[in-house]
Amino acid sequence: NFMLTQPPSVSESPGKTVTISCTRSSGSIASTYVQWYQQRPGSAPTTVIYQDKQRPSGVPDRFSGSIDSSSNSASLTISGLKTEDEADYYCQSYDSSSQVFGGGTKLTVL
């Protein structure tokens, strides 16, 4: 099994850009897809990125995903931050024997 490590928290001002990282402990980050989920306080998760960089319909293009093999990590970038983006964000990937979520990153927009 492997782990996905995220920073516990990030903060940024409205209108700015923030990037949340997700580092895979073993195995290549590029070997399996990475998804990103948003969970606002008191709500169920929603999917904001799937297959590394694809956005579900209805997710604004302010949200983007990428993979960096050199650091074995995935990133979620949110541009033009809005107060409604304040939430917990989880990365997720898998291998042949397990499903793994990152520990989550609390984004504060202040």
Place this chain on the structure above:
Amino acid sequence: EVQLLESGGGLVQPGGSLRLSCVASGFTFSNYAMSWVRQAPGKGLEWVSGISRSGTGTYYADSVKGRFTISRDHFKSTVFLQMNSLRAEDTAMYYCAKEIGSGSPWGRDYWGQGTRVAVSS
């Protein structure tokens, strides 16, 4: 519009059983795998179990293997999670999720609102 509606949660004593249900609508249920994901109070997300679109492939987290059973009914567009030998550490909100693919679970695109399970004496 995709909708996933969970039910069946509640308070149960350690060692007891519960059966969760998730009724799906707004997509062709038989074309997609489904999963259950849980979240303990104040904690992160944990994938629990998944089932392929045909129902022949079932998958479990090590923490629930041998105690939980996932199944699906295509006529009712419903996925179930039978939970036996429940422990205090199974206390969580349980979310039903539609998988992006049709085979073994690898990522989900739609989530239900969840059903709460509390295991306590």
